[in-house]
Each structure stands twice: as C-alpha cells, then as structure tokens.
Amino acid sequence: MGTEFIDLFDQWADSYDATVEGQNDEYREVFRNYSDILKSVADKVSGKVIEFGSGTGNLTALLLARTTDVTGVEPSREMRRQAAKKWPEAKIVAGDFFQFPDDRESIDAFVSSYAFHHLTDDEKRKAVQLYASLLEKDGKVVFADTMFVDEHHHQQMIRKAEENHYVHLAEDLQTEYYTTIPKLKRMFENEGFEVNFSSLNQYVWILEAIKL
Numbered sequence: 001m002g003t004e005f006i007d008l009f010d011q012w013a014d015s016y017d018a019t020v021e022g023q024n025d026e027y028r029e030v031f032r033n034y035s036d037i038l039k040s041v042a043d044k045v046s047g048k049v050i051e052f053g054s055g056t057g058n059l060t061a062l063l064l065a066r067t068t069d070v071t072g073v074e075p076s077r078e079m080r081r082q083a084a085k086k087w088p089e090a091k092i093v094a095g096d097f098f099q100f101p102d103d104r105e106s107i108d109a110f111v112s113s114y115a116f117h118h119l120t121d122d123e124k125r126k127a128v129q130l131y132a133s134l135l136e137k138d139g140k141v142v143f144a145d146t147m148f149v150d151e152h153h154h155q156q157m158i159r160k161a162e163e164n165h166y167v168h169l170a171e172d173l174q175t176e177y178y179t180t181i182p183k184l185k186r187m188f189e190n191e192g193f194e195v196n197f198s199s200l201n202q203y204v205w206i207l208e209a210i211k212l
C-alpha cells in the first residue's frame, strides 16, 4: 500500500543528498532547515523507534545518536543501498508504512521525515489506526512533512511554484498526496492521540502525536 513512488526514489537515490543540501533551486525552500528539522524529530523520541521512509539514512543517523534501538524501514532498494554505504551500522530493512518488523516488543515511537505524503488520506487514516493499536500510553508518532493550513493554502503554493516556473515542484504538489493540518489533526484525535503541529519552513511542519 502506498508504494507507487518507489521507482522515482530508486532513480533519485544517487543525487538525493545533493537536493537536501539545497543544490536544486526548485526544492530549496522545501529542504530549508533540513538538518534542524531532522534534529527536532530525533529530539522528541527515545527508546524503541521505527522510522519509515528512511531514505539515505540522515534521520536514522541522528536517531542512532540518541537511542540504540532504531529500525529504518525503506521500500526503495537504491535508497537502502545509499544508506548502507553511509551508515553501515544502521539497521534498515525493506518495508513501508504498513509492513515493518513487529517483534511484539513494545514500540515507543514511530517517526518519519518527508515521507507520510506518499500515502493517500485513506491510507494515512489506516496507518494512524495501526500505530494507535501498537503504542502504549505516552507512545509517540512524530512526522515531519509538507502539509498545508487548508486547501486554499495548498492551491496558493501550487500557483506560486508555477509562477516561479518550478515545473517539477508544481507537478509534485499536485500529484503526491499532501494533506492539510485539520485533516491530520482529526485522524490522530479520532484514534486517541493529542496532537501538535509546528512550522519549520514554508512547506514543512512537524506533527507530534502522543497517545493518551
């Protein structure tokens, strides 16, 4: 479920780190404060952590500096290969937001950066239900991703990308499953989480949900 973008990431894996470093004009704002964004996610969790869409392992490495029990879950073989080259000590397995190692030990947190928008809103809702069923009280979900204040804001950002002739970004904003903060808030609250959002650049927010 939600793995229709894998070919794209297999092709992007080699140059992905150059993009997050701001070398691609179109995506410069999306990745502004990238290191601080990942650090904010890592700082919010401890214990046994599952990271979805770990990509080239940049968040994985920050998590490993805080806790030894981190499993990266990544569907793209090329992304896993890049991550293994950079961080041979990291445990990164094939899987996705729904298929991940569940060894029955309690999980303290699910995290991800720049990845949850690969699920449709229906899939997001199902994923939140799954995490709610696996977390104990005070367990966390911490996701950094592009999200919009409302649908009008989403449309405004598409128009802005088009005006700047950012063809790829404009297409990306229209074809991937970016959602709004009120929808995400409802998804998490309906499953018994308290949820807060903080803005890190014009696109990316951190969602921090705590199981009540």
Ligand SMILES: C[S@@+](CC[C@H](N)C(=O)[O-])C[C@H]1O[C@@H](n2cnc3c(N)ncnc32)[C@H](O)[C@@H]1O
Pocket (backbone or CB within 6 Å): 001, 002, 003, 004, 005, 006, 009, 020, 052, 053, 054, 055, 056, 057, 058, 059, 073, 074, 075, 076, 079, 095, 096, 097, 098, 112, 113, 114, 115, 118, 119
């Ligand atoms: C934009 S990259 C982000 C990589 C890394 N988390 C970061 O912050 O740099 C998105 C990642 O999500 C992965 N991905 C795509 N669909 C996914 C899915 N359904 N489940 C888990 N990961 C997925 C991609 O393969 C890719 O590695």
